[in-house]
Amino acid sequence: MDWSPPSRRSASRREQNLALIGAVVSGAVIAVGVLMLLIDRVNPDQGSRLRGAALDVVTPVWSAVRAPVDGLARMNGDISDYFDAIDKNRALGLELQASRAAAQRAGALAAENRQLRGLLKVVEPQVRLVATARLAGASSGGALRSAVISAGSLDGVRPGQPVRAGNGLIGRTLETGGHASRVLLLTDPASRVPIIVERTGQAALVMGTNSPQVEVRDRIGDDVPLRVGDRLVTSGDGGIFPPGVPVAIVSRVAEPPLARLLADPHGVGLVSVETAYLPVPPPPAEAPATPVPREAGGGRVKPAAPLPPPG
Amino acid sequence: MSADYRLRSPADRLRWLVASWRAIVPAATILVLLFLMTVPIVLPWPALPQLGLLGVFVWATFQPGLMPPYVAFVLGLVADLLFGLPFGVEALLFALTALFVRIFERRFGHHRFGFDWGVAALVAVAHGVLGWWFLGLAGVDGPLRPLLLQALTTTAAYPLVVLLCARLQRSWLA
Numbered sequence: 001m002d003w004s005p006p007s008r009r010s011a012s013r014r015e016q017n018l019a020l021i022g023a024v025v026s027g028a029v030i031a032v033g034v035l036m037l038l039i040d041r042v043n044p045d046q047g048s049r050l051r052g053a054a055l056d057v058v059t060p061v062w063s064a065v066r067a068p069v070d071g072l073a074r075m076n077g078d079i080s081d082y083f084d085a086i087d088k089n090r091a092l093g094l095e096l097q098a099s100r101a102a103a104q105r106a107g108a109l110a111a112e113n114r115q116l117r118g119l120l121k122v123v124e125p126q127v128r129l130v131a132t133a134r135l136a137g138a139s140s141g142g143a144l145r146s147a148v149i150s151a152g153s154l155d156g157v158r159p160g161q162p163v164r165a166g167n168g169l170i171g172r173t174l175e176t177g178g179h180a181s182r183v184l185l186l187t188d189p190a191s192r193v194p195i196i197v198e199r200t201g202q203a204a205l206v207m208g209t210n211s212p213q214v215e216v217r218d219r220i221g222d223d224v225p226l227r228v229g230d231r232l233v234t235s236g237d238g239g240i241f242p243p244g245v246p247v248a249i250v251s252r253v254a255e256p257p258l259a260r261l262l263a264d265p266h267g268v269g270l271v272s273v274e275t276a277y278l279p280v281p282p283p284p285a286e287a288p289a290t291p292v293p294r295e296a297g298g299g300r301v302k303p304a305a306p307l308p309p310p311g
Numbered sequence: 312m313s314a315d316y317r318l319r320s321p322a323d324r325l326r327w328l329v330a331s332w333r334a335i336v337p338a339a340t341i342l343v344l345l346f347l348m349t350v351p352i353v354l355p356w357p358a359l360p361q362l363g364l365l366g367v368f369v370w371a372t373f374q375p376g377l378m379p380p381y382v383a384f385v386l387g388l389v390a391d392l393l394f395g396l397p398f399g400v401e402a403l404l405f406a407l408t409a410l411f412v413r414i415f416e417r418r419f420g421h422h423r424f425g426f427d428w429g430v431a432a433l434v435a436v437a438h439g440v441l442g443w444w445f446l447g448l449a450g451v452d453g454p455l456r457p458l459l460l461q462a463l464t465t466t467a468a469y470p471l472v473v474l475l476c477a478r479l480q481r482s483w484l485a
Contacts, residue, residue, distance in 0.1 A: 022379055022381075025379075025381050026379060026380035026381055026406065026410060029380060029381045029384045029406055030380070030384075030403065030406055030407065030410070032384075032399075033384065033399045033402050033403035033406060034399070034403065035399075036397075036398045036399030036402070036403075037397065037399045037400065037403070037445055037448045037449045038448070038449075039398075039399075040397035040398055040399060040449035040450060041448065041449050041450040044397065044450060046398065047392075047398055050392060051392055051395065054389075054392040054393055058346065058349050058393060061346070062349065062350070062351050066351060135351050135353065136351055137349045137350075137351050138349065138350065138351050138352055138353045138354070139348075139349065139357075139393070139394040139395055140348070140350070140352055140353065140354040140357060140358060140359040141348035141349075141357060141359035141360065141361055141362070141363075141394065141461070142348075142357060142390075142394030142395070142396055142401075143357060143394075143396060143400075143442060143443070143446055143451070143453060143457075143458060144394060144395045144396055144451075145355070145356075145357075146394075146395050147351070147353050148349070148351070174395065175395070182395050185353065187355045187356075188453075189451075189452065189453035189454065190451060190453070209454060210355075210356055210357070210453055210454050210456075210457040211355055211356050211454075211457060212355035212356070
């Protein structure tokens, strides 16, 4: 033969090469993934901008999707309100009587409190309402217990601000996009809220466990036992949550004590974001350590005169 | 562009482009599934099935060429963004799932639906355990049990995802 037969190997070789490149890229990608996890460990805030942008993409869609559902729910509420009007009116009248009496007592107490604080020159931090927003997303499919609300940095929301509903604390903001932000819920294992037990005044921490109930940790004064039904309210320590916001009710006193959250995010429609109670100022820039020149002793200090022996 | 492409008529080129456009169907399905998982239902535990993982698993069996580990990795990064997880957790898990399916299929070939369901259940449990471990590596510690609960719901959702992907496969990729 004066010509070589057509090579059938080139096609299969090409395929082999492609498979090899694919395998190498896959391996490289997995190595990069492991590296990313280690970087996360060192720098947990990486890519927070990107995360915010992702929230901005997802939130408007869910807001639009849930709009008709919300409308229907409201209409349903309107209709039942119409039929229940008389009963509700009577009940509200009775409640108003009781509340008025309570409000008068509270007013007197508040005035007294103001007076006493004035005497002691107490400086009260000002907590301002930043935004009121709707829940527009959640991460019920991931390991992080978080919700997405439809207010972001353009509305003044910053990371580390308390989020509350009418009946209790929801969590705190974690990262913000332009029009949406992620809220770390109290049920997340990373969430810690400084609280006091209302009945006894003991300080403790409420910690999420990735389940419906939260754990009460590090209670000061273990000798006074908790009781089922004790209310836990924020203490104001830590600088994010203002004092006195209801958090949970103790549901189990055996170790570890558990508590049921008061604000169930499942039923929550609107939540409000407030400014942090006492925002922690950024750490001061440390002065660079100047090396001591060799001529000055290389940093070694001349031993001081020996102290006189004790006693 | 190969010489192949230059030798084609415009109509052929268009057909070729359309055909290659269809290659994004698996990835697009998984993106939609991931978006569905951000539904504003706040639950105290991770009870929603990990639909993205199922999508990667099913597409890696149906179309191994269109769901290589590096594509799964990028989809996992999107999942990390959407669920607020440390970067790389779901990315690594998705990539490992695609890799596992690829190796497993090459070794053992195709099987009945019930067997695949069992393998998917194992993958879901491995996803929970490995995910818990990766989260620990990334500095996020938490209990393992809720993640295993999610493995149960994920297993239960498997037939639905297979149904969806099979329908897409028939209408777009057959």
